[in-house]
Amino acid sequence: MSESSAKERKLRNPIVGHIRALAKGFKYLVEPNRMTLDYPAETMKLPPNYRGFFTVDDKKCIGCSMCEMICPPQAITMIPRVQVQSGQTVPEGAGQGKKTKRPVVNWGRCIYCYFCFDICPVDAFVPSGVHDLAFYNDKDYRPSYEEYLKPPEEPYKNSKKVVSRPDLKRGVGYEPAP
Amino acid sequence: MNADELKTALEAEGAKVTYDQKRKVFDVFVQDPSRIKQVARKMLELGLDHVVSVTGVDYPDRIEVIWHASSYSVDSLEGLVVALRTPISKGPPRQAYDPRTRTYGPARPPLPVDSLTDVWPSALFLEREAHEMFGIEFRGHPDLRPILLSDDFYGKWPLRKDFTYDKSELKVA
Amino acid sequence: MSERVYNIEEAPNIDVSGDRYIMLQIGPSHPGSGHMRIKVWLDGDIVVKVDPDIGFVHRTSEWLSERREFIKAIPIVERIMLPDTIHANLSYITTLERLLGLEAPPRAQYLRTLAAEINRITSHLYGIGIFGIFLGSSTVYMWAFGDREPFIDLMEMLTGARITYSYIIPGGVRWDMPKGFKERAEKVLEYMEKRLKDYDDIWVKNPVVQSRCVNVGVIDKTNAIRLGVVGPNLRASGVYYDTRKHDPYAAYQNVDFEVPTFKNGDAYDRLLIRVEEIKQSMKIIKQVLKDMPEGKIIDEGTYKQLNPVMKKVYDERARVMFPAFYNHMRPQPGEATGRVEAGRGEIFFYLRSDGGKYPYRFRWVTPSFRNLPFFTHVAVGYRLADLPAIYGSVDYFPPEADR
Numbered sequence: 119m120s121e122s123s124a125k126e127r128k129l130r131n132p133i134v135g136h137i138r139a140l141a142k143g144f145k146y147l148v149e150p151n152r153m154t155l156d157y158p159a160e161t162m163k164l165p166p167n168y169r170g171f172f173t174v175d176d177k178k179c180i181g182c183s184m185c186e187m188i189c190p191p192q193a194i195t196m197i198p199r200v201q202v203q204s205g206q207t208v209p210e211g212a213g214q215g216k217k218t219k220r221p222v223v224n225w226g227r228c229i230y231c232y233f234c235f236d237i238c239p240v241d242a243f244v245p246s247g248v249h250d251l252a253f254y255n256d257k258d259y260r261p262s263y264e265e266y267l268k269p270p271e272e273p274y275k276n277s278k279k280v281v282s283r284p285d286l287k288r289g290v291g292y293e294p295a296p
Numbered sequence: 297m298n299a300d301e302l303k304t305a306l307e308a309e310g311a312k313v314t315y316d317q318k319r320k321v322f323d324v325f326v327q328d329p330s331r332i333k334q335v336a337r338k339m340l341e342l343g344l345d346h347v348v349s350v351t352g353v354d355y356p357d358r359i360e361v362i363w364h365a366s367s368y369s370v371d372s373l374e375g376l377v378v379a380l381r382t383p384i385s386k387g388p389p390r391q392a393y394d395p396r397t398r399t400y401g402p403a404r405p406p407l408p409v410d411s412l413t414d415v416w417p418s419a420l421f422l423e424r425e426a427h428e429m430f431g432i433e434f435r436g437h438p439d440l441r442p443i444l445l446s447d448d449f450y451g452k453w454p455l456r457k458d459f460t461y462d463k464s465e466l467k468v469a
Numbered sequence: 470m471s472e473r474v475y476n477i478e479e480a481p482n483i484d485v486s487g488d489r490y491i492m493l494q495i496g497p498s499h500p501g502s503g504h505m506r507i508k509v510w511l512d513g514d515i516v517v518k519v520d521p522d523i524g525f526v527h528r529t530s531e532w533l534s535e536r537r538e539f540i541k542a543i544p545i546v547e548r549i550m551l552p553d554t555i556h557a558n559l560s561y562i563t564t565l566e567r568l569l570g571l572e573a574p575p576r577a578q579y580l581r582t583l584a585a586e587i588n589r590i591t592s593h594l595y596g597i598g599i600f601g602i603f604l605g606s607s608t609v610y611m612w613a614f615g616d617r618e619p620f621i622d623l624m625e626m627l628t629g630a631r632i633t634y635s636y637i638i639p640g641g642v643r644w645d646m647p648k649g650f651k652e653r654a655e656k657v658l659e660y661m662e663k664r665l666k667d668y669d670d671i672w673v674k675n676p677v678v679q680s681r682c683v684n685v686g687v688i689d690k691t692n693a694i695r696l697g698v699v700g701p702n703l704r705a706s707g708v709y710y711d712t713r714k715h716d717p718y719a720a721y722q723n724v725d726f727e728v729p730t731f732k733n734g735d736a737y738d739r740l741l742i743r744v745e746e747i748k749q750s751m752k753i754i755k756q757v758l759k760d761m762p763e764g765k766i767i768d769e770g771t772y773k774q775l776n777p778v779m780k781k782v783y784d785e786r787a788r789v790m791f792p793a794f795y796n797h798m799r800p801q802p803g804e805a806t807g808r809v810e811a812g813r814g815e816i817f818f819y820l821r822s823d824g825g826k827y828p829y830r831f832r833w834v835t836p837s838f839r840n841l842p843f844f845t846h847v848a849v850g851y852r853l854a855d856l857p858a859i860y861g862s863v864d865y866f867p868p869e870a871d872r
Contacts, residue, residue, distance in 0.1 A: 125731055127741055129683065132676040139677075142670040143608075153615035167629040167644065167788075187796045190541040231544050231635045236643065236791040241778050282622050284656040286663065290618040319567045319805040320716075346697035348808075348817045349834040364806070364819065368694045368708050374715035377806050377817070418697025421841045422834070429531075444524040444871055454532060 153290055158274040161250070163281050163295040169230045170249030171270045174221055178242035181219040185234035185243075193227035194234060196220065225251075226259035248272045297343060298372050305342060309335050322378045329361075329382045329409050336363070336380060336415045343370030344378055347412070350422035352430035354456045358383040361409055361432055363419065384409050384432070393462040403451050406433035413437050429455040485510040485518050495856070497525050505867040507860070514853045519845045527871040534831050539565060539798045540638075540791075542831065546818075547633050549835060550869040552595045554634055555581075555588040555624075556811035562637045563718050564807030564818040568800040569639055571771070576764045577641035578720040580627075583757045584636055585719065585809075586750040587624055590661070591617045592812025593701075593743040593750075596864035600740060601672065603861030604681055609672040616664060619657040626650055638789070639798075641767035645787035651758050658751050665744065673744055682737035686847045686859035689734055698843040699836045700814025701742045702863060706734030712810035724756045736862035743864070797826060813837055813864055837870035 130138075155162065164170070186194045196219040221234070235243040248270050253259055278294065285291035299322065303313045312325040324339075326332050344365040353360045363380040367373040384407050391401030406427065411434035413419050421443060423434045428442040431453035442450050453459060485492070490510045497506040504525035510518040530549055534542040546561045547554040559581055566572065573581070598613030621631050626647055628634040636643055672678060688698070693706035703710060711728040713721040729745035731738035765772060767789045774792035775783065782790055800822040807818045814836025821830040840863060848859045 125729060125745075127731060127733070127738065129679055130674040130676065132679075135674055135676040135679070138670045139675045142667060153611075153618060165626055165629065165647070167647070168625065169629040184793065184796060188538075188540065188791070190537070190544045229544055229633065230630065231633070232629070233540070233635070233791070236789070237793070237795060238790070239776055239778065239793070241782055241790070282618075284619050284622070284653055284660060286656065286660050290615065290622065318570075319803065321804055321806060345694050348697075348815075348839075349819060349832055351819065351830070351832040353821060353830045362819070364817065368703070368710045374710065377808065379806075379819075416697070417695055418839070418842060421838065425838075442524075444527040446524070454529070455535075 151287065155280070155292060158277050160280045160292065161274050161277040163279045164247065164249065166247075167245075168247070168249060169232050169245070171225070171246045171251060172223075172232075172235070173244050173246055173270075175242045175244050176220065178240045179220050180240055180242075182239060183219065183221075184237045184239065185221050188233045188237045190231060190233065191227045191229050193224045193229075194221045195224070197222050224259055225253070226256060246270055250274075297370055299376060302342060302373065302376070302378070306335065306338065309338050311335055320377065322376050324378060324380045326380065326382045329384055332380065332382050333410050333412065333415065336365075336412045339365055339378065339380065340415050343367045343373050345369055345416075347416045347419040347422060348377060350419050350426045352426055352432055352455070354386075354430065354458075356457075357386065359386055359407060359430060359432065359456075360384075361426070361430075363412060363416075365416065382409065387431075390456075390458045390460075393460070395462070395464060398464075400452075404431065404453070406431040406453075408433045408435050410435055411437035429453065431456065483517050490517060493853070497522070505865070505870075507856075509848075509853065509856065511853060516848050516851055516853060516856065519848050521841055521844050523841070523867065524871055526868045528868075530872045531831055531833055535828050538796065538826055539800070539828060540795050542828070543635050543638070544633065546833070547635065549833070549872050550811065550813075550816075550866065551632055552866065553588050553592040553812040554632060555584045555636060556809050556816060558635065558637045559585055559719065560807050560809035560811070560816040560818050561820075562639055563809060564805050564820045565639050565800070567805035567807060568803060568820055568822055569798070570801075571640045571768055573641045574765050574768055575720070575762045576645075577766045577768075579757050579761050580642045580646065580766060581637055582720040582724065583646075583754060583761075584624065584627060584634070584642075586753045586757070587620050587627075589750045589812045590747050591620045591624075593747050594620075596743055596812070597668075597672075597740070600861040600864070603857040604678065606672065606678075609668070612668070612671075616661065619660065623650070623654055623657060626653065638767075638791070638795075640771040641765070641789060643789050645766050646761070654754065654758060658754060661747070661751060665747065668744065673740065678740075679737065681855075681858050682735065682740060682862065684733075684735050684737075685851060685855045686736045686739075686862060687734055688843060688847050692846065693734065693843070696842045696846060697839055698814075699839045700810070700812075701746060702739055702814070702840060702843065704728065704730045705738040705742045707732045712808050712815050716808055718807070718809060720757070723760070724753050726753050726756075736858050739862040739864070799824060799826060811836060813866060813869065814839065833872055835869045835872060837866050838872070840865060841870065 183196050186196050199218055199220050250273060251270055280292040281295045282290050283293050299315055303315060306313050306324050314323045326335050344367050347363055348366050349364040351362050360381055360383050365378050387404050387407060393400055409432055411423060423437055424443045426432055427434060427440050428445050490512055493509045493511055495507040497504050506522040508520040508522055509516055530545055534545050543558060546557040550557050594613040594617045598610045601609030625631050628636045688706055690707045693703055693708055707730055709728060709730050714728055726749045729742055731742055771792060779790040782788055802822055802824040804821040809816050817834040819832040820828055823829040848856055
């Protein structure tokens with residue numbers, strides 16, 4: 119243990135301290151900086167690797183169940199593929215030796231760790247770029263089979279898209295997305 | 297004092313010492329649980345001045361209590377975590393859940409071993425946790441109330457391998 | 470400024486059962502940060518005994534992780550300590566790598582160091598902000614939480630998540646540094662350096678803060694060592710100890726930084742040390758960005774096991790996909806330990822494998838839990854009105870202690 123490095127602190131003179139604190143407070147009173155985002159009038163355009171809601175590319179998926187095995191909160195379940203034939207849903211490819219399952223996600227359990235993305239041997243998962251969905255009903259956490267095939271719809275489509283930028287004056291600031 | 301000297305010094309106390317530098321395991325195994333206080337005092341003397349962790353490991357035939365000690369004051373020992381390990385014999389296993397009495401057989405008393413809180417006061421809360429999780433009774437510990445678990449969970453020793461729960465026990469609305 | 474009335478050596482022996490002492494319960498409904506109850510026995514308004522009652526947010530994390538595959542423990546270890554998730558992740562992976570016999574390549578080690586230091590800054594800003602609200606200054610609370618945002622944005626750029634990064638995997642990291650990260654990080658650091666002067670004026674060297682913190686909650690060096698205090702609280706008492714220096718992991722042996730220590734060990738020193746550590750972290754980030762070596766971000770053995778699709782993804786997008794063995798990782802029987810200096814102190818993991826799918830024993834010790842014995846001593850002898858300053862300065866995070 120080296121003793122020499124212990125620092126000696128310097129206490130500020132109270133009068134100087136009060137004046138400087140007040141001066142600093144006054145400076146920010148005159149030119150305040152807003153760090154917040156005016157949500158939902160403005161929404162963030164997220165970086166491309168942002169981990170939000172996702173879909174599965176049904177053409178690429180081979181139904182190997184690796185994503186179901188690695189999912190830490192057990193949010194992914196494999197369900198049989200179905201197709202509609204003459205008004206009836208029947209299992210697709212059953213009995214023909216084809217892979218017959220596909221993953222569906224329970225959004226109420228998903229923790230967005232994206233382990234399923236990385237374990238997928240054919241890279242079938244597609245990020246949707248949507249992260250702010252709310253559900254009115256707990257049944258909505260589990261969309262129907264058809265709904266899984268199309269990406270979730272983005273809320274507040276008409277809002278102003280902004281990106282955060284480091285600003286020397288304001289720390290985090292927002293500017294319109296390019 | 298380096299790792300080799302520490303090894304020699306602790307072997308003189310009758311402990312079995314192994315050091316795996318790659319996995320960062322410095323293991324001091326004391327077969328006789330009644331000797332741990334003596335070995336711990338020696339460790340404190342050599343400069344291992346605080347406890348990092350106290351835990352048990354439940355094996356089929358025994359429960360091992362491990363105190364991981366380390367040093368703040370001796371420069372050459374600061375990179376080491378020394379595990380003081382001792383086995384204690386296990387009591388009767390937990391029986392299957394009986395829905396009528398709503399118990400798992402008769403209550404199993406905690407297994408006694410010497411507390412090292414008088415050697416290392418930093419073990420105070422860590423030993424309390426090991427007590428409620430593994431059912432190890434640290435003799436000489438000033439205050440062995442449950443700390444993380446609620447009082448109605450006391451006696452179930454949840455981190456032992458025979459811990460199971462019945463669904464009817466869960467208080468789910 | 471108040472002086473300590475009772476000596477901490479004799480205070481635990483005081484019998485508090487009589488009429489003379491009043492027991493006051495502070496919490497558990499959020500006494501400031503998180504759920505914890507502090508039972509305080511008072512003589513007049515002087516604290517004679519403190520009994521922290523924790524466990525309100527116990528989530529049986531060790532039990533859960535012993536019943537899951539090794540890889541699934543990554544999200545669980547993160548969720549115990551949300552202000553510094555990278556350190557929990559890094560600590561677990563360091564331990565697991567020792568068990569598996571893997572070693573991450575230099576670039577991955579540097580990226581780990583970079584992520585850890587950015588996270589340390591956000592963690593300390595969190596601590597400073599909470600300390601502010603304890604002392605009634607909502608300004609510094611808003612400032613600190615607002616200034617975390619540029620750093621969280623950096624992490625979001627690097628890992629794709631704001632808080633729960635799950636960034637570090639056995640053998641490397643999951644994503645490489647994106648384009649434009651370095652320029653952005655330099656801008657953020659420049660801003661923060663400027664901003665720390667504002668913090669000095671309005672908070673750290675404010676006479677009001679000084680008068681509430683100086684000589685309050687003193688713990689001397691001997692007692693700090695005896696009670697096993699960790700992290701900034703230990704260094705504020707003058708003990709020169711930092712896991713990054715004494716048991717190096719990631720790329721810390723290659724970077725040059727100081728371990729700031731202070732002599733007095735009071736609440737004010739515990740505040741100052743966090744500010745000093747932010748400065749040191751920024752110094753480390755600058756070096757890491759400058760010296761970042763080229764190369765793979767995953768070790769050769771793991772890279773070889775990727776299938777052709779995954780290798781293509783790695784080459785195109787610098788993203789590491791998991792080889793199939795991650796689903797059923799079975800380390801050799803044995804044990805390993807790992808320590809990492811997190812924002813609040815040292816995390817310790819002990820991992821034992823019996824050659825099976827799940828860890829046989831996985832022991833977690835978090836810094837806040839190890840600061841508990843210290844907590845029972847530090848407030849004794851001071852007035853009740855000093856308790857918020859003491860509790861705030863300890864930077865105690867209940868979910869981390871309860872696990």
